Amino acid sequence: MPHQSTAPPTRFHRSIFARTVLWAIIIAAAITACLWLLTDATIRNTNQIALERAVDLDLAGMVDIHASGGREELARRIADRIALQPRDGQLAHYLLADTAGRRLAGDLRQWPGLHAGVSESGPIALPGGSAFARATQLGPDLRLLVAHEDHDIDALRRQVALVYVTGGLLATLAVALIGMTAAHRLRTRIERINAAFRHPDEEALARLEKGSLDRDEIDELTRHSSEALARLGRLAGAQRETTDQLAHEMRTPLMHLDNRLVKALAAAPEAETAARIADARLEIRHIVRMLESLLDIAASQARRGDRHGLAPVDLSALALRLGELYADSAEESGHTLKLAIAPDVMVEGEEMQLTRLITNLLDNAFKFVPVGGTVELRLAPGPSLTVCDDGPGVPLADREKIFDKFARGSEPGTQDGAGLGLALCRAIAERHQLEITLLPSTRGACFKVAPQARR
Known part of the structure; x- marks a missing residue:
């Protein structure tokens, strides 16, 4: 496997702590939005109730004026109220009309579609917007409409929205900051456990025991992990x-x-x-x-999966050195050894074990290749180590068990040896987080050693 850092980087989408913080931020933002919608609806509803009460109170006052002073007094009072209001942002509107809809007093030009006989109320359209109005019948030939605008509600809603946006952002940032801090602490504590499992040496176990203070469940897990690793080490x-x-x-x-x-x-x-x-x-x-x-x-x-004792090894130099050594003996035995070694292929491993891996594969190839045959040793980045030959190959019946201990070929002439060479190759490969496979080939046998596939 390639030379790399022993602690794999924590990816955001794979970290349970990062996902927890993200969900906390989303929930905080969602709660803030829901509270704003509820508050906005409450403001609208409260404002509507207040507006209806103001219109009803104003209309009741006008009815009392008409009852005590008649139509002329009502028209004069309507004119006074209109004159006392500011011309920009006028809030109250009036219309005193006969049964035909002709305006007798007030600032509204025409009668809206409200039935005065039943004191119907509802929103009406105005040249500058809309208002809430109520109509009533004052007499057989007289009816009155009172309407109030509400220009303050939009400003109030904007102010409340600004407060919620600011508060929501601050709350979300606080949740994110606190969550990220807590997640970082938890991730650091969990990483201490993972590091001890990746490298169960004395230093890692000492750090693990030092971090176990029985404060919470993670400390309990840390203590149990330390005890289990120490037991496994013993x-x-x-x-x-x-x-x-x-x-x-x-x-x-x-x-x-x-x-x-x-x-x-x-x-x-x-x-x-x-x-x-x-x-x-x-x-x-x-x-x-x-x-x-x-x-x-x-x-x-x-020691499979145990990284302790591994060190950077120049696999290119090792393969080239062994290849040159075997090339001399191959020439003497009447064989041909071809080398295709890529430079600067580094792995973390034990040089002696990797040497045995390559020599066992080469010995196995020369063992079954007849005189005049060819063996090829290839090394590519990855790393990808391949040993191929043009010998008789491996029978189909033996392909499944060829890497088992004491497994020997069923064909005549393949019974020599103890059947441990390829089993040792597989054990060494797994020790280095590599895997050895027998590649399909039309002629001879081809063994490949490459990093283990992620599952």
Whole structure:
């Protein structure tokens, strides 16, 4: 996998904390808008009620004037009220008319569509806007209409809207600031746990234990994570110690047995006995190699996903060095090795394990390619490491199990070895967050090592 930062950047759309803050901002803005709509409706309704009461009160006063002073007195009072109002922004309008609609007094020119007999009320159109009016019948041939404008309501609504917009913005900004601060603290605490899982070393565990103060659920999760990682570390250490001890206990008697066989050969036994001793020594070496491979596989699998101990490795230089080494031996065995190595391909890994990965793939290719055949080693950025040959290839029946331990080909001539080479390659690849696959090919076998696909 490419050399990169160990802590992946937190994407906004993937962060639960960022989404929580965003939803809090949206909800705060929505609540502010709903409160404004409710307030605006209340202002409109209250204003309408006040306007209706003002019209009714004014109309009642006019009816009393007519009842006490007659039509002439009513016309004079209407003229006085119109004259006392400012000419710009006049609020009250009057119309005293006969049953035919002819104007007798007032500033309105024509009778609107309101029925005076039932004291109908409603909005009417004016040259400068609209007003609320009520009509009433004063006598068989006389009717009166009183209308009031409301120029102050729009100004009041604008002021209230400005207050809500300003308050809503301040509230939204406060929610955003507080939410982002809290989200940053929570994300930092969660990232401490994730960092410990990515790199479960002593330093990360110490930071994890230091941040666990039993204040809330995250601290409890932090403490449990620290204890679990420490337990896993102890189990892994015990497992490695056990396997190392087991390997030592098995390898030592085998080597003692090999030394005895060497002494037996030094005694110049008969030819048949010497041949049997030599075969026994080969079997001992085969068992030792198989034991070492099994231990390497177990160690790689146990450390899968563990970034501790990885360092930048120049994979291009490593592949080129191994390729040149194998090219000399390939020429001697009658094979051809082609190299296509891209420069400056870097990975984070263990150089010794990556060396074993490449050498196992090359050994596997040369093992099955007949004399005169070709093996190709390619490396491209990504990284993408490919080892292909033009040998007999892998039978369809063996493709599914070829990376299993002790899996050997079913075709004649493929039974040599312990069947651990490709299993070790897969374990090493997974240790480095890579995956090895057998590519479809019309001829020979083609193995590719590339970063694991995101699932």
